[in-house]
Amino acid sequence: MPIEVLMPALSPTMEKGNLSKWLKKEGDRVKSGDIIAEIETDKATMEVEAADEGTLGKILVPEGSVDVAVNTPIALILGEGEDKSAIAASKPAPQPKAATAPAQQKPEAKPAPKAAPAPEAPAVHAAADPDIPEGTEMVTMTMREALRDAMAEEMRRDADVFVMGEEVAEYQGAYKVTQGLLQEFGGKRVIDTPITEHGFAGLGVGAALAGLKPIVEFMTFNFAMQAMDQLINSAAKTLYMSGGQMGCSIVFRGPNGAAARVAAQHSQDYSSWYSHIPGLKVIAPSNATDAKGLLKAAIRDPNPVVFLENEILYGHSSPVPKLDDFVLPIGKAKIARAGSDVTIIAWSMGISYALQAADELAKDGIEAEVIDLRTLKPMDTVTIIASVQKTGRAVTVEEGWQQSGVGAEIAARIMEHAFDYLDAPVARVSGKDVPMPYAANLEKLALPSVAEVVEAAKAVCYR
Amino acid sequence: MAVAKKNPSADAKETGPPVAHFCKDEELAAYRIMLTIRRFEEKAGQMYGMGLIGGFCHLYIGQEAVVVGMQMALKPGDGVITGYRDHGHMLACGMDPKGVMAELTGRAHGYSKGKGGSMHMFSVERGFFGGHGIVGAQVPLGTGLAFANRYRDNGNISVTYFGDGAANQGQVYESFNMAALWKLPVVYVIENNRYAMGTAITRSSAETNLSRRGLSFNIPGEQVDGMDVRAVKAAGEKAAAWCRAGKGPYILEMLTYRYRGHSMSDPAKYRTREEVEEVRTHHDPIDMARHRILEKKFAKEDELKKIDGEVRDLINQAAEFATHDPEPDVAELYADVYR
Numbered sequence: 001m002p003i004e005v006l007m008p009a010l011s012p013t014m015e016k017g018n019l020s021k022w023l024k025k026e027g028d029r030v031k032s033g034d035i036i037a038e039i040e041t042d043k044a045t046m047e048v049e050a051a052d053e054g055t056l057g058k059i060l061v062p063e064g065s066v067d068v069a070v071n072t073p074i075a076l077i078l079g080e081g082e083d084k085s086a087i088a089a090s091k092p093a094p095q096p097k098a099a100t101a102p103a104q105q106k107p108e109a110k111p112a113p114k115a116a117p118a119p120e121a122p123a124v125h126a127a128a129d130p131d132i133p134e135g136t137e138m139v140t141m142t143m144r145e146a147l148r149d150a151m152a153e154e155m156r157r158d159a160d161v162f163v164m165g166e167e168v169a170e171y172q173g174a175y176k177v178t179q180g181l182l183q184e185f186g187g188k189r190v191i192d193t194p195i196t197e198h199g200f201a202g203l204g205v206g207a208a209l210a211g212l213k214p215i216v217e218f219m220t221f222n223f224a225m226q227a228m229d230q231l232i233n234s235a236a237k238t239l240y241m242s243g244g245q246m247g248c249s250i251v252f253r254g255p256n257g258a259a260a261r262v263a264a265q266h267s268q269d270y271s272s273w274y275s276h277i278p279g280l281k282v283i284a285p286s287n288a289t290d291a292k293g294l295l296k297a298a299i300r301d302p303n304p305v306v307f308l309e310n311e312i313l314y315g316h317s318s319p320v321p322k323l324d325d326f327v328l329p330i331g332k333a334k335i336a337r338a339g340s341d342v343t344i345i346a347w348s349m350g351i352s353y354a355l356q357a358a359d360e361l362a363k364d365g366i367e368a369e370v371i372d373l374r375t376l377k378p379m380d381t382v383t384i385i386a387s388v389q390k391t392g393r394a395v396t397v398e399e400g401w402q403q404s405g406v407g408a409e410i411a412a413r414i415m416e417h418a419f420d421y422l423d424a425p426v427a428r429v430s431g432k433d434v435p436m437p438y439a440a441n442l443e444k445l446a447l448p449s450v451a452e453v454v455e456a457a458k459a460v461c462y463r
Numbered sequence: 464m465a466v467a468k469k470n471p472s473a474d475a476k477e478t479g480p481p482v483a484h485f486c487k488d489e490e491l492a493a494y495r496i497m498l499t500i501r502r503f504e505e506k507a508g509q510m511y512g513m514g515l516i517g518g519f520c521h522l523y524i525g526q527e528a529v530v531v532g533m534q535m536a537l538k539p540g541d542g543v544i545t546g547y548r549d550h551g552h553m554l555a556c557g558m559d560p561k562g563v564m565a566e567l568t569g570r571a572h573g574y575s576k577g578k579g580g581s582m583h584m585f586s587v588e589r590g591f592f593g594g595h596g597i598v599g600a601q602v603p604l605g606t607g608l609a610f611a612n613r614y615r616d617n618g619n620i621s622v623t624y625f626g627d628g629a630a631n632q633g634q635v636y637e638s639f640n641m642a643a644l645w646k647l648p649v650v651y652v653i654e655n656n657r658y659a660m661g662t663a664i665t666r667s668s669a670e671t672n673l674s675r676r677g678l679s680f681n682i683p684g685e686q687v688d689g690m691d692v693r694a695v696k697a698a699g700e701k702a703a704a705w706c707r708a709g710k711g712p713y714i715l716e717m718l719t720y721r722y723r724g725h726s727m728s729d730p731a732k733y734r735t736r737e738e739v740e741e742v743r744t745h746h747d748p749i750d751m752a753r754h755r756i757l758e759k760k761f762a763k764e765d766e767l768k769k770i771d772g773e774v775r776d777l778i779n780q781a782a783e784f785a786t787h788d789p790e791p792d793v794a795e796l797y798a799d800v801y802r
Binding site for chain 2: 032051
């Protein structure tokens, strides 16, 4: 049987084209790769190459034909031992259209897509916090120490865990979070990198694809913008793009958000940026206890985890249970303070504002329930909704900007799942819509404050 | 080395080692796999034309000797990573043409269950780490593979491929620096096919001799006739030995050529038809292998015809499989975002 040469689609969107020129004539020998014709698309003139070997037996669509639908047979190639008589035996050729004739044939290149509805997204289930046995000794430590201990414990437990970043080894960490790790684990597992975020983040992802479990420290997340492509395109998406075959267990951690008086380029909250990305988990603890349990969980997690710390919180202390293996569940929010009148949802530094505001509100007889999200992605919607169903009012607190912020997402979820329970619109307290100013007074104004949280809570309580 | 001479930057003193001596088995094995890649890519182009393959599709036709020669220089356990022009690399690594073609058609039994497409395929089993769509991003990743090898001290190396276009990416130099600093076992293979999409290397690069791009990091580099599979293998062995000896990274600039456009929708008007024809006629890696085989009497014409037929059958079976394999189940939509 002669082989049909079909009108090719030369771009994802092409449905028809003009056959402008034949470069071979009937009877010519052709082999794979020979250019046999030129066609014009809406964008350019393209070459048609033969994909088979033989003799050009018959040209079915003459040059000058316009609007030839993709997949229309345009020529027949005779195989070895075939002659022209084979053409007659094959099915009749379609009538080529004259150059002036409008296209009659509907393009049939792409079958109509099936209108299958998207299935439901799987529900997120998070385990509860582990029970702390009665009589467990509680050790008060700073978040800085808790993070260091979490890393050290996981490095003792698993030889595949290592930490890399700028100044993490000999300098003992730019913010002293990796203090002592070089001395205990040596230069092979505690690695000072050059100041090349893009490069070392990608290198870490590559090592993770090969099965290691890197902890990549960014001196601050402001510098991780240089590495953003590796976090998102390489770390977050590879498992999915490989059909589940190859993923990466890696933690990107470091201080996030505003520190103090370091101006716009060094004071940005990336909570909403990373929590936008499927494939990433995002954790932002507010205290030493959660920091320890969640960093250990993050290091063990088989997925890429963005672990957002806060420079101001590094020195804050809280009691951490002295257990061999204190690991907290990722994806589980915590009721930081119970209350019945209004729900305040925050995380990381925002919890400081929220708890102080709750104290203020209590003086006015308003009992606020403060939810510490702890994990931003996957978000614990269940805990938020249960609280709002009880209080009927909600306030979100974040340092990041309001547009497309985490607060916007929380408000949308409350509207979707607890609309009938709401007694007031959800209020958002956030960073102001400006780059962070340097001047002390302006910086203060640009950030959320306890007063703003109090005011928002009173507003939703109509007080 | 006529191809090398055509490159204005080629410097005879820096061209690679003499071509490796190929015995009959090597010559025939290289011929078969190069031909498999060629036929696979021609078929992919044809199926793209029929609307069976969508999106971006970058064909490897013309560059076959590079991956085949490099793969002949590797050992089991070595890792390979590349950019988006990756079909040849996968076939050279021993991945099944059926699974690769079914991924191109977006079907359930493609290597990525139809969710990656032409630019995103992986095989843990074959040591193929993708398949990456962002120009240059595979270079830090491949350096990380080498980091893991050194961390485990397993004697394996990473072969990290990128093109003349990616060679201008900043992350490439961040990677060079760390690889040299930490003496990581990585062979950087720059596939210089002379055009970064439509921009000729002379219009994009201040230094067009890409083998020199590691000089300021003290990474040795050499230019290799990437159209001669024997030259590629010889250079690959030298570079691999360097890395395995703990001396750090090595750069091989493969002077090669792609016959087709950058992607399927590229009319390739930035070069003349004569230029393409000159390479196809005089430097085609498969034609040259075929001539050598006949000349050295490693096989007769009809034996080669038999190989040609077997390769064609293999590719036709892959195409047939990829055309009839079902699309992924809708449950795949949410599968494997996390594990």
